Amino acid sequence: FSPSVTLEMQDDNGEDVTATMHFKNLGDFDSEKLKENSAFLSKLDVEKEQNIKIARQLSSNKALLKALANPETRQAVIDLLQSSLDEIKNTEAK
Structure with missing residues (x-):
């Protein structure tokens, strides 16, 4: 049993991004695993972390x-x- 789902997301330019997520076990539903298995989500996570670091530096x-x-x-x-x-x-x- 290996379910999958096709997702449509939007990038910061409003362009549609389609990604297919495959799941082999319950651990694949973990947020970290979802990011690992999606280049788009991984990129968003990196951008989020960079923005957090910048905000911390600016606020101090x-x-x-x-x-x-x-x-x-x-x-x-x-x-x-x-x-x-x-x-x-x-x-x-x-």
Whole structure:
């Protein structure tokens, strides 16, 4: 007995991602096993862990928190980040 199910998920661009999950025993229903058996879920888990680490680092960065408390420096940080993001997108487009 080896049941399987085909799942449709959406990536961060709203594109459909289809994956077929195969189950051989009850342990395959464990969240860690599900991630191991799906490249898409594994990628999402890595992104989640990276975001958690970034959030922890940002929340403990006293200089950044102080800069964000001031509206003028907050806007300067936002502008800098937007400029960096635009530069990355332009580089990727080439």
